[in-house]
Amino acid sequence: MKICFFADSGSIHTIRWCNYFKSLGHDVCVISLNSTLMEETKVYPLGLEGIKPSGGNWKTLFKYRQVKKLLKEIKPDIFHSLYATSYGITGALSSYHPYVITALGSDILVSPKESVIYRILLKYAFKRADKITVVAEHMRPAAIELGAKPENVLAIPMGIDRAVFNSKNRVLSEDKFEVVSTRNFEPLYNIPDLLNAVKQVLPQIPNIHVSLLGSGSMKEELIQMISDLGLDNQVTFVGKKPQPEMAQILNRSHVFVTLSSSDGNNISLNEGMACGTLNIASDIVANRQWIEDNRNGFLVPLNDVDFLAKKLVEARDRFDEFTKQAAPINERLLEENGIWQNNMKRVEEMYHQLLKS
Structure with a gap:
Protein backbone atom coordinates (compact mmCIF):
# COMPACT_ATOMS: atom_id res chain seq x y z
CA MET A 1 0.00 0.00 0.00
CA LYS A 2 1.30 3.48 -0.86
CA ILE A 3 0.43 6.01 1.86
CA CYS A 4 1.03 9.74 1.53
CA PHE A 5 0.77 11.74 4.73
CA PHE A 6 0.14 15.48 4.50
CA ALA A 7 1.64 16.58 7.79
CA ASP A 8 4.37 18.46 9.62
CA SER A 9 7.55 16.52 8.81
CA GLY A 10 9.16 17.81 12.01
CA SER A 11 6.40 16.55 14.29
CA ILE A 12 6.94 13.51 16.49
CA HIS A 13 3.41 12.40 15.57
CA THR A 14 4.27 12.35 11.85
CA ILE A 15 7.54 10.50 12.51
CA ARG A 16 5.75 7.85 14.57
CA TRP A 17 3.02 7.28 11.97
CA CYS A 18 5.54 7.02 9.13
CA ASN A 19 7.88 4.68 10.99
CA TYR A 20 5.03 2.41 12.03
CA PHE A 21 3.56 1.93 8.57
CA LYS A 22 7.00 1.55 7.01
CA SER A 23 7.73 -1.20 9.55
CA LEU A 24 4.74 -3.07 8.13
CA GLY A 25 6.19 -2.87 4.63
CA HIS A 26 4.04 -0.04 3.26
CA ASP A 27 5.44 2.61 0.91
CA VAL A 28 5.25 5.87 2.88
CA CYS A 29 5.99 9.49 1.99
CA VAL A 30 5.15 12.91 3.41
CA ILE A 31 4.07 16.19 1.88
CA SER A 32 4.96 18.88 4.42
CA LEU A 33 4.31 22.60 4.53
CA ASN A 34 7.74 23.08 6.10
CA SER A 35 11.14 21.89 4.89
CA THR A 36 12.21 19.56 7.71
CA LEU A 37 13.66 16.35 6.29
CA MET A 38 13.08 12.91 7.77
CA GLU A 39 15.36 9.91 8.05
CA GLU A 40 14.45 7.16 5.57
CA THR A 41 11.14 8.79 4.58
CA LYS A 42 10.72 10.79 1.38
CA VAL A 43 9.57 14.36 2.14
CA TYR A 44 8.08 16.73 -0.41
CA PRO A 45 8.53 20.18 1.22
CA LEU A 46 6.27 23.07 0.23
CA GLY A 47 8.58 25.70 1.73
CA LEU A 48 6.09 27.37 4.04
CA GLU A 49 7.79 27.72 7.42
CA GLY A 50 6.44 29.02 10.71
CA ILE A 51 3.03 27.32 11.02
CA LYS A 52 1.60 28.66 14.27
CA PRO A 53 -0.27 26.45 16.76
CA SER A 54 -2.38 29.51 17.62
CA GLY A 55 -3.78 29.73 14.07
CA GLY A 56 -3.76 32.43 11.43
CA ASN A 57 -2.11 30.16 8.86
CA TRP A 58 -4.28 31.21 5.93
CA LYS A 59 -1.32 31.13 3.51
CA THR A 60 -1.39 27.34 3.67
CA LEU A 61 -4.56 27.30 1.57
CA PHE A 62 -2.68 28.66 -1.43
CA LYS A 63 -0.48 25.56 -1.45
CA TYR A 64 -3.28 23.26 -2.57
CA ARG A 65 -2.26 23.43 -6.24
CA GLN A 66 1.23 22.20 -5.33
CA VAL A 67 -0.31 19.42 -3.28
CA LYS A 68 -2.58 18.44 -6.16
CA LYS A 69 0.36 18.34 -8.57
CA LEU A 70 2.43 16.20 -6.19
CA LEU A 71 -0.44 13.76 -5.68
CA LYS A 72 -0.66 13.24 -9.45
CA GLU A 73 3.03 12.36 -9.37
CA ILE A 74 2.96 10.17 -6.24
CA LYS A 75 -0.39 8.44 -6.91
CA PRO A 76 -0.86 7.13 -3.35
CA ASP A 77 -3.49 4.56 -2.40
CA ILE A 78 -4.29 6.62 0.71
CA PHE A 79 -3.93 10.38 1.25
CA HIS A 80 -4.01 11.22 4.96
CA SER A 81 -3.77 14.64 6.65
CA LEU A 82 -2.60 14.81 10.26
CA TYR A 83 -4.15 17.91 11.91
CA ALA A 84 -7.51 19.12 10.72
CA THR A 85 -6.97 22.85 10.18
CA SER A 86 -3.85 23.83 8.22
CA TYR A 87 -3.27 20.37 6.72
CA GLY A 88 -6.79 18.94 6.70
CA ILE A 89 -8.39 21.92 4.97
CA THR A 90 -5.62 22.36 2.39
CA GLY A 91 -5.66 18.61 1.70
CA ALA A 92 -9.41 18.68 1.08
CA LEU A 93 -8.91 21.36 -1.58
CA SER A 94 -6.77 18.92 -3.56
CA SER A 95 -9.85 16.71 -4.23
CA TYR A 96 -7.88 13.45 -3.89
CA HIS A 97 -9.47 10.20 -2.67
CA PRO A 98 -9.45 8.10 -0.54
CA TYR A 99 -8.83 10.99 1.83
CA VAL A 100 -8.51 10.74 5.62
CA ILE A 101 -8.23 13.56 8.16
CA THR A 102 -6.99 13.03 11.71
CA ALA A 103 -7.91 15.70 14.27
CA LEU A 104 -5.51 15.91 17.19
CA GLY A 105 -7.24 18.24 19.66
CA SER A 106 -7.32 22.02 19.53
CA ASP A 107 -7.78 21.91 15.74
CA ILE A 108 -11.45 21.03 16.30
CA LEU A 109 -11.95 21.70 20.02
CA VAL A 110 -10.57 25.26 20.08
CA SER A 111 -9.98 26.78 16.61
CA PRO A 112 -13.62 26.56 15.36
CA LYS A 113 -14.85 28.31 18.51
CA GLU A 114 -12.40 31.16 18.02
CA SER A 115 -12.92 31.68 14.29
CA VAL A 116 -16.04 31.51 12.12
CA ILE A 117 -13.78 31.13 9.08
CA TYR A 118 -12.12 28.05 10.56
CA ARG A 119 -15.55 26.61 11.30
CA ILE A 120 -16.71 27.08 7.69
CA LEU A 121 -13.48 25.66 6.26
CA LEU A 122 -13.52 22.64 8.57
CA LYS A 123 -17.10 21.87 7.58
CA TYR A 124 -15.97 21.93 3.95
CA ALA A 125 -12.99 19.65 4.68
CA PHE A 126 -14.98 17.12 6.71
CA LYS A 127 -17.58 16.79 3.96
CA ARG A 128 -14.79 16.06 1.47
CA ALA A 129 -13.06 13.45 3.65
CA ASP A 130 -13.84 9.75 3.29
CA LYS A 131 -12.96 9.11 6.95
CA ILE A 132 -12.15 11.30 9.93
CA THR A 133 -10.30 9.98 12.94
CA VAL A 134 -10.16 11.72 16.30
CA VAL A 135 -7.83 10.77 19.12
CA ALA A 136 -10.46 10.59 21.86
CA GLU A 137 -14.13 9.72 22.16
CA HIS A 138 -15.07 13.16 23.51
CA MET A 139 -13.91 14.66 20.17
CA ARG A 140 -16.47 12.75 18.07
CA PRO A 141 -19.36 15.17 18.83
CA ALA A 142 -17.15 18.12 17.86
CA ALA A 143 -16.35 16.52 14.50
CA ILE A 144 -20.01 15.68 13.87
CA GLU A 145 -21.03 19.23 14.79
CA LEU A 146 -18.59 20.39 12.11
CA GLY A 147 -20.44 18.45 9.44
CA ALA A 148 -18.84 15.01 9.56
CA LYS A 149 -21.19 12.06 9.09
CA PRO A 150 -21.30 10.05 12.34
CA GLU A 151 -20.51 6.80 10.51
CA ASN A 152 -17.35 8.37 9.06
CA VAL A 153 -15.86 9.43 12.41
CA LEU A 154 -13.66 6.94 14.28
CA ALA A 155 -12.22 7.56 17.75
CA ILE A 156 -8.73 6.04 17.65
CA PRO A 157 -6.28 7.17 20.36
CA MET A 158 -2.63 7.17 19.36
CA GLY A 159 -1.21 5.76 22.57
CA ILE A 160 2.31 4.84 23.57
CA ASP A 161 4.97 2.31 22.60
CA ARG A 162 5.50 0.14 25.69
CA ALA A 163 8.94 -0.88 24.42
CA VAL A 164 9.97 2.77 24.96
CA PHE A 165 7.72 4.01 27.76
CA ASN A 166 7.82 1.68 30.76
CA SER A 167 9.13 1.71 34.32
CA LYS A 168 11.72 -1.08 33.99
CA ASN A 169 14.62 1.35 34.47
CA ARG A 170 12.98 3.63 37.03
CA VAL A 171 15.51 5.15 39.44
CA LEU A 172 14.51 8.19 41.52
CA SER A 173 16.80 10.82 42.96
CA GLU A 174 17.24 10.69 46.73
CA ASP A 175 18.37 14.32 46.85
CA LYS A 176 15.74 16.07 44.72
CA PHE A 177 11.98 15.94 44.34
CA GLU A 178 11.84 15.81 40.55
CA VAL A 179 8.88 17.29 38.66
CA VAL A 180 8.65 17.11 34.86
CA SER A 181 6.53 18.72 32.15
CA THR A 182 6.78 17.54 28.54
CA ARG A 183 4.30 20.05 27.12
CA ASN A 184 5.35 22.72 24.63
CA PHE A 185 5.84 26.35 25.57
CA GLU A 186 2.56 27.71 24.21
CA PRO A 187 -0.29 29.52 26.03
CA LEU A 188 -2.51 26.42 25.75
CA TYR A 189 -0.29 24.49 28.17
CA ASN A 190 -0.20 27.01 31.06
CA ILE A 191 3.45 26.46 32.02
CA PRO A 192 3.49 29.78 34.00
CA ASP A 193 0.99 28.24 36.46
CA LEU A 194 3.45 25.45 37.19
CA LEU A 195 6.28 27.93 37.79
CA ASN A 196 4.15 30.04 40.13
CA ALA A 197 3.13 26.91 42.07
CA VAL A 198 6.79 25.85 42.40
CA LYS A 199 7.64 29.27 43.82
CA GLN A 200 4.82 28.88 46.32
CA VAL A 201 5.89 25.43 47.58
CA LEU A 202 9.62 26.16 47.78
CA PRO A 203 9.56 26.66 51.59
CA GLN A 204 7.85 23.25 52.02
CA ILE A 205 9.77 21.42 49.28
CA PRO A 206 13.18 23.12 49.18
CA ASN A 207 14.65 20.28 47.09
CA ILE A 208 12.04 20.56 44.31
CA HIS A 209 13.42 20.58 40.77
CA VAL A 210 11.47 20.99 37.51
CA SER A 211 12.53 19.78 34.07
CA LEU A 212 10.80 21.47 31.15
CA LEU A 213 10.88 19.39 27.96
CA GLY A 214 9.69 21.00 24.75
CA SER A 215 9.89 24.20 22.76
CA GLY A 216 7.61 27.00 21.68
CA SER A 217 6.86 30.68 21.30
CA MET A 218 6.84 31.39 25.06
CA LYS A 219 10.38 30.22 25.83
CA GLU A 220 11.91 33.67 26.27
CA GLU A 221 8.97 34.76 28.40
CA LEU A 222 9.39 31.68 30.59
CA ILE A 223 13.13 32.28 30.95
CA GLN A 224 12.42 35.81 32.18
CA MET A 225 9.69 34.58 34.50
CA ILE A 226 12.01 31.99 36.06
CA SER A 227 14.56 34.71 36.69
CA ASP A 228 11.95 37.07 38.17
CA LEU A 229 10.70 34.32 40.51
CA GLY A 230 14.21 33.40 41.56
CA LEU A 231 13.85 29.83 40.33
CA ASP A 232 17.04 29.56 38.26
CA ASN A 233 18.32 26.75 40.49
CA GLN A 234 14.98 24.94 40.53
CA VAL A 235 14.09 24.85 36.81
CA THR A 236 16.00 23.35 33.87
CA PHE A 237 15.11 23.75 30.21
CA VAL A 238 15.81 20.37 28.64
CA GLY A 239 14.59 21.14 25.12
CA LYS A 240 13.02 18.70 22.66
CA LYS A 241 14.16 15.13 23.11
CA PRO A 242 13.57 11.88 21.20
CA GLN A 243 11.22 9.43 22.87
CA PRO A 244 13.88 7.17 24.49
CA GLU A 245 15.43 10.20 26.22
CA MET A 246 11.99 11.43 27.29
CA ALA A 247 11.35 8.03 28.86
CA GLN A 248 14.66 8.22 30.74
CA ILE A 249 13.75 11.63 32.18
CA LEU A 250 10.26 10.44 33.16
CA ASN A 251 11.83 7.46 34.90
CA ARG A 252 13.93 9.86 36.99
CA SER A 253 10.90 11.99 37.89
CA HIS A 254 8.58 11.72 40.87
CA VAL A 255 5.76 13.81 39.40
CA PHE A 256 4.51 14.57 35.89
CA VAL A 257 2.41 17.74 35.45
CA THR A 258 0.18 18.67 32.50
CA LEU A 259 -1.96 21.82 32.74
CA SER A 260 -3.34 22.15 29.22
CA SER A 261 -6.60 24.05 28.72
CA SER A 262 -7.64 21.63 25.99
CA ASP A 263 -6.44 18.26 24.69
CA GLY A 264 -7.54 15.48 22.42
CA ALA A 281 -3.37 17.04 35.36
CA SER A 282 -5.78 19.84 34.55
CA ASP A 283 -9.40 18.95 35.18
CA ILE A 284 -10.56 18.73 31.55
CA VAL A 285 -12.45 16.00 29.68
CA ALA A 286 -9.32 14.69 27.95
CA ASN A 287 -7.64 13.98 31.29
CA ARG A 288 -10.71 12.64 33.07
CA GLN A 289 -10.72 9.68 30.69
CA TRP A 290 -7.37 8.64 32.22
CA ILE A 291 -7.37 10.00 35.77
CA GLU A 292 -9.84 9.52 38.57
CA ASP A 293 -8.99 12.22 41.08
CA ASN A 294 -7.26 11.00 44.23
CA ARG A 295 -7.28 7.41 42.96
CA ASN A 296 -4.61 7.20 40.26
CA GLY A 297 -3.62 10.87 40.05
CA PHE A 298 -4.72 14.40 40.90
CA LEU A 299 -6.98 16.65 38.84
CA VAL A 300 -6.59 20.39 39.38
CA PRO A 301 -8.89 23.22 38.21
CA LEU A 302 -7.55 25.33 35.38
CA ASN A 303 -5.50 28.35 36.44
CA ASP A 304 -5.76 27.56 40.15
CA VAL A 305 -2.14 27.97 41.25
CA ASP A 306 -2.94 27.62 44.95
CA PHE A 307 -4.66 24.28 44.41
CA LEU A 308 -1.79 23.05 42.23
CA ALA A 309 0.70 24.03 44.92
CA LYS A 310 -1.33 22.11 47.49
CA LYS A 311 -1.28 19.01 45.28
CA LEU A 312 2.47 19.23 44.74
CA VAL A 313 2.96 19.13 48.50
CA GLU A 314 0.48 16.27 48.83
CA ALA A 315 2.28 14.40 46.05
CA ARG A 316 5.52 14.69 47.98
CA ASP A 317 3.94 13.63 51.28
CA ARG A 318 1.98 10.67 49.87
CA PHE A 319 4.30 9.65 47.07
CA ASP A 320 5.10 6.03 48.01
CA GLU A 321 1.59 5.14 49.11
CA PHE A 322 -0.07 6.87 46.17
CA THR A 323 2.11 5.49 43.37
CA LYS A 324 1.67 1.97 44.70
CA GLN A 325 -2.10 2.47 44.59
CA ALA A 326 -2.07 4.06 41.10
CA ALA A 327 0.27 1.65 39.29
CA PRO A 328 -2.17 -1.25 38.62
CA ILE A 329 -4.95 1.17 37.66
CA ASN A 330 -2.72 2.94 35.14
CA GLU A 331 -1.52 -0.36 33.73
CA ARG A 332 -5.08 -1.54 33.11
CA LEU A 333 -6.15 1.74 31.48
CA LEU A 334 -3.18 1.74 29.13
CA GLU A 335 -3.71 -1.88 28.12
CA GLU A 336 -7.38 -1.21 27.36
CA ASN A 337 -6.97 1.86 25.19
CA GLY A 338 -3.49 3.33 25.26
CA ILE A 339 -1.16 1.02 23.34
CA TRP A 340 0.16 2.50 20.10
CA GLN A 341 0.50 -0.75 18.12
CA ASN A 342 -3.04 -1.91 18.95
CA ASN A 343 -4.57 1.41 17.95
CA MET A 344 -2.57 1.72 14.72
CA LYS A 345 -3.85 -1.71 13.66
CA ARG A 346 -7.30 -0.11 13.61
CA VAL A 347 -5.99 2.63 11.30
CA GLU A 348 -4.52 0.03 8.93
CA GLU A 349 -7.84 -1.82 8.88
CA MET A 350 -9.59 1.46 8.02
CA TYR A 351 -7.19 1.96 5.10
CA HIS A 352 -7.95 -1.50 3.72
CA GLN A 353 -11.71 -0.92 4.04
CA LEU A 354 -11.39 2.35 2.14
CA LEU A 355 -9.51 0.65 -0.68
CA LYS A 356 -12.13 -2.12 -0.88
CA SER A 357 -14.95 0.40 -1.11
Missing part, protein backbone atom coordinates in the same frame (compact mmCIF):
# COMPACT_ATOMS: atom_id res chain seq x y z
CA ASN A 265 -5.89 12.41 23.85
CA ASN A 266 -3.11 13.46 26.19
CA ILE A 267 -0.30 11.18 25.02
CA SER A 268 2.13 12.98 27.32
CA LEU A 269 -0.02 11.87 30.25
CA ASN A 270 -0.01 8.29 28.93
CA GLU A 271 3.78 8.39 28.81
CA GLY A 272 3.93 9.49 32.43
CA MET A 273 1.50 6.77 33.46
CA ALA A 274 3.60 4.13 31.73
CA CYS A 275 6.82 5.32 33.41
CA GLY A 276 5.31 5.28 36.90
CA THR A 277 5.17 8.99 37.69
CA LEU A 278 2.58 10.45 40.04
CA ASN A 279 0.42 12.43 37.61
CA ILE A 280 -1.14 15.86 38.19
